[in-house]
Structures are given as C-alpha cells and as structure tokens.
Amino acid sequence: MSGKNFTSVEQELLKEIMLHRRDVRGNKFLKKEVPDEIIEKILLAASLAPSVGFSQPWEFVIVRDNNTKNLIADSFELENKKAEGMFFDEKRAAYAKLKLEGIHETPINIAVFYKPSVKPVLGQTTMKEAGEYSVVCAVQNMWLMARALNIGMGWVSIVDPEAVKEILKSPPENKLIAYLCIGYVKEFLDGPELEKLNWETRKLVSAVVYQNSYPKEK
Amino acid sequence: MSGKNFTSVEQELLKEIMLHRRDVRGNKFLKKEVPDEIIEKILLAASLAPSVGFSQPWEFVIVRDNNTKNLIADSFELENKKAEGMFFDEKRAAYAKLKLEGIHETPINIAVFYKPSVKPVLGQTTMKEAGEYSVVCAVQNMWLMARALNIGMGWVSIVDPEAVKEILKSPPENKLIAYLCIGYVKEFLDGPELEKLNWETRKLVSAVVYQNSYPKEK
Numbered sequence: 132m133s134g135k136n137f138t139s140v141e142q143e144l145l146k147e148i149m150l151h152r153r154d155v156r157g158n159k160f161l162k163k164e165v166p167d168e169i170i171e172k173i174l175l176a177a178s179l180a181p182s183v184g185f186s187q188p189w190e191f192v193i194v195r196d197n198n199t200k201n202l203i204a205d206s207f208e209l210e211n212k213k214a215e216g217m218f219f220d221e222k223r224a225a226y227a228k229l230k231l232e233g234i235h236e237t238p239i240n241i242a243v244f245y246k247p248s249v250k251p252v253l254g255q256t257t258m259k260e261a262g263e264y265s266v267v268c269a270v271q272n273m274w275l276m277a278r279a280l281n282i283g284m285g286w287v288s289i290v291d292p293e294a295v296k297e298i299l300k301s302p303p304e305n306k307l308i309a310y311l312c313i314g315y316v317k318e319f320l321d322g323p324e325l326e327k328l329n330w331e332t333r334k335l336v337s338a339v340v341y342q343n344s345y346p347k348e349k
Numbered sequence: 350m351s352g353k354n355f356t357s358v359e360q361e362l363l364k365e366i367m368l369h370r371r372d373v374r375g376n377k378f379l380k381k382e383v384p385d386e387i388i389e390k391i392l393l394a395a396s397l398a399p400s401v402g403f404s405q406p407w408e409f410v411i412v413r414d415n416n417t418k419n420l421i422a423d424s425f426e427l428e429n430k431k432a433e434g435m436f437f438d439e440k441r442a443a444y445a446k447l448k449l450e451g452i453h454e455t456p457i458n459i460a461v462f463y464k465p466s467v468k469p470v471l472g473q474t475t476m477k478e479a480g481e482y483s484v485v486c487a488v489q490n491m492w493l494m495a496r497a498l499n500i501g502m503g504w505v506s507i508v509d510p511e512a513v514k515e516i517l518k519s520p521p522e523n524k525l526i527a528y529l530c531i532g533y534v535k536e537f538l539d540g541p542e543l544e545k546l547n548w549e550t551r552k553l554v555s556a557v558v559y560q561n562s563y564p565k566e567k
Contacts, residue, residue, distance in 0.1 A: 134537025135537065137365075145493060147355075150397055175364070176367055181492065181504065185548065190557045193558065193561070194561055196561045214469075253444065255506065257510075268492075271489040271490065272367055275493070279359055279360040288401055288475065289474065292476060316350060320352070325403035331405075334396070336392050346518075
C-alpha cells in the first residue's frame with residue numbers, strides 16, 4: 132500500500148481523543164483568552180474535512196464582541212424557555228437546572244455556515260443535504276482538534292437560526308449549521324454530562340447494527 | 350485543568366490523520382476481506398461521536414451480500430446518469446470519466462441511518478437537523494478511524510435514499526444519511542482526487558472567515 136501507514140499506537144491515540152472529547156458548557160469554562168494560533172489550528176482542521184465534490188461549502192464567523200453575544204444569548208433564552216415546556220415532571224425540573232451554553236463564558240464563539248453553490252456540485256445532485264453534511268464533518272474535525280489542543284468546545288443548537296443569521300448579517304442563502312463556544316476549561320468530565328446525570332443511557336453498538344438489511348418485522 | 354492532557358506531538362498526529370484521510374473510490378480498493386475486529390473499531394469510533402441530547406440516533410446496516418449490492422449499484426447508475434446531464438462541455442466529459450463509487454470493489458458497505466426519536470430530544474427542540482448532524486459526526490469519526498487503521502472509505506451520495514431504504518427494508522421514519530464503501534486500498538493519494546484533476550481548487554481558510562459578522566455589503 133502506498134501512502135502514509137499509521138501504527139496501532141496512533142490508532143489508539145485517535146480513539147483516546149474521541150473518547151475524551153466532551154460537549155462543554157458555561158459552567159466548565161475558564162475566563163482566559165485563547166491565542167489566535169489555537170483558533171487557526173482549529174480552523175485548519177475544519178478545512179481538512181471531506182466535502183462533497185471538494186466544494187468546501189463552509190464559512191465561519193468568529194464572534195468576540197459582547198453586544199453580538201448578548202443578542203445571540205437572547206435567542207438562546209427564548210428558545211430554551213420554549214424547550215423547557217416540552218419536557219414534563221422530573222424531566223422538566225432536571226432540564227431547568229442544566230447549563231446548556233457558554234456564549235458569555237467563552238472568549239470565542241464561532242458560527243458555522245453552509246454556503247450553497249450557485250453551480251451543480253459533483254455528488255450533491257441527488258442528495259442535496261450532502262453540502263450541509265460536509266460542513267458538519269468540518270465541525271467534528273474542529274471538535275476533535277480542540278480536544279487534542281486541550282480546549283473545550285460546546286455546540287449550541289438551542290438558538291433560532293434565522294435570528295442568528297440576522298444578527299451576524301448573513302447572506303440570505305447561507306444556512307446556520309452550528310453555533311460553537313470555545314475556550315479553556317477547568318475540567319473535562321470523564322463521560323458525557325447527560326450520561327452522568329442519567330438523562331439518557333449509552334446504547335450498545337451491537338443494538339444499532341444490522342446485517343445486510345433491517346429485519347423484516349421492523 | 351483536570352482531565353486528560355494531550356501533547357503537541359499528539360495534536361500533530363491528529364492533524365496528520367485528517368490530512369491523509371481520503372474519499373476512496375472503486376479504482377483504489379483491493380479485493381481483500383476486512384476482519385470483523387476492524388469493522389468493530391470503526392463502529393466504536395462512530396459510537397464515540399457527539400450527539401444532540403446524548404440521543405445517539407444512529408443505526409448501521411452492514412452490507413456484504415452481492416444481490417443487495419447489485420440493487421444499490423443500480424440506483425447509483427440511474428442517479429449518476431442524471432447527474433452527468435447536469436454538467437456541460439469539458440466538465441461533462443471529465444465527469445463521465447470519474448469512478449465515483451466502490452460498491453462492488455469493497456467487501457463492506459455500511460448504510461448509515463438517522464433514527465428520529467419518538468420523544469423530545471434535549472437540544473433538538475429548535476434546530477431539528479441536530480439529529481441528522483449527530484449521525485454525520487459519527488460518519489466523520491468512522492472516516493478518521495478507518496484512515497488511522499489504513500483502511501479506505503468512500504461516501505456514495507449519488508444514490509436515491511428512498512430506493513436504498515426500500516432495498517434495506519428500513520423503517521419508514523428512518524433517514525439515510527450516508528452509504529459508505531470500506532476496504533483495503535492500493536494507495537492513498539497525497540491529496541483529494543478532485544483537487545489533483547483540477548475539478549475544484551482548494552480554498553484559503555482566510556477567505557472563508559469573518560470577524561464578528563459578515564461585512565454589510567455582502
């Protein structure tokens with residue numbers, strides 16, 4: 132085989148990074164500036180993601196400005212209040228106690244957008260979502276690289292994408308894929324917070340794998 | 350900071366894996382079986398992906414059966430013929446020459462599905478796509494782990510998702526996110542094939558990064 136050959140030690144290390152990656156929220160971040168070179172490394176990782184037809188359809192808005200963060204946080208508050216009402220009894224009480232974003236607690240927020248192409252994109256002719264999915268691959272690369280750099284990252288999905296677009300003066304054709312909060316942390320938990328709190332349990336891999344097709348009776 | 354601390358050597362290694370990851374098509378695969386333990390490592394990597402509300406909304410159908418592959422390949426042929434007609438002149442001629450899948454050339458195909466939750470999911474109350482995006486994060490973890498294992502993976506997005514669902518007897522509520530071809534390779538190219546063929550050029554990271562907001566005139 133020609134091309135770089137990775138060793139079993141290197142495979143193990145990649146697994147370690149994946150295992151220790153966390154979704155980090157406001158209660159875990161430190162008030163400490165993140166150097167530009169760290170952000171550049173995270174954005175470089177994004178640019179190394181796969182993209183349908185090599186279209187690289189990603190755009191990034193780096194938010195440090197407090198007024199902008201205030202407006203984003205307002206959208207979070209509004210959406211989070213609505214979300215709380217969708218859960219009942221103990222779940223609602225548990226939900227209300229969770230800290231689900233770190234907009235102000237992190238020095239760096241990054242809004243990640245999908246920019247649709249004006250011409251046909253190879254590989255995106257049938258499954259249009261492949262463009263957005265490329266941007267998600269970039270976000271996952273950012274997350275893993277941030278963790279390897281011992282930097283926390285949280286993905287805030289409880290914001291109104293149209294509100295965020297307006298706040299950030301996004302071109303109308305762009306789509307908000309992710310709103311990320313990035314900063315140094317006090318600690319990385321040794322497992323997902325929602326697992327530790329028994330909000331959800333971990334699925335066995337074997338429970339979600341089928342051979343050749345789904346069983347007929349499903 | 351408490352939690353595992355990664356070193357600069359380890360950060361560099363992660364970058365190397367990202368740099369050397371390729372989308373591999375049928376002309377690069379070897380006719381060689383992939384041991385089950387390799388597939389298990391790739392699926393374990395998927396299970397370590399972030400997921401909205403720790404919902405882990407992924408399901409995997411491992412396809413080895415030739416008749417099933419024939420049916421999937423038929424859907425590819427149909428969609429690829431349509432796709433070719435969307436390009437013109439030299440692009441169409443170039444498109445026709447590309448090998449864009451490895452359904453039969455790989456021993457293992459994996460169809461990756463998003464399984465929607467029947468109850469509200471934390472973090473998915475405003476942006477419904479967060480569920481699908483979790484599955485895409487799992488696919489990117491699989492891709493990186495496959496590369497670290499020196500195994501090639503290609504993402505076939507030129508198939509009709511409804512046809513694939515029918516072939517694989519998917520529950521109607523599931524959504525096909527990715528159809529993956531996995532196997533040993535002759536070589537990993539030192540850059541994306543579509544970049545080498547001048548189909549698309551690489552974007553500078555600085556060209557897709559904005560500070561605090563998009564410029565007003567955009």
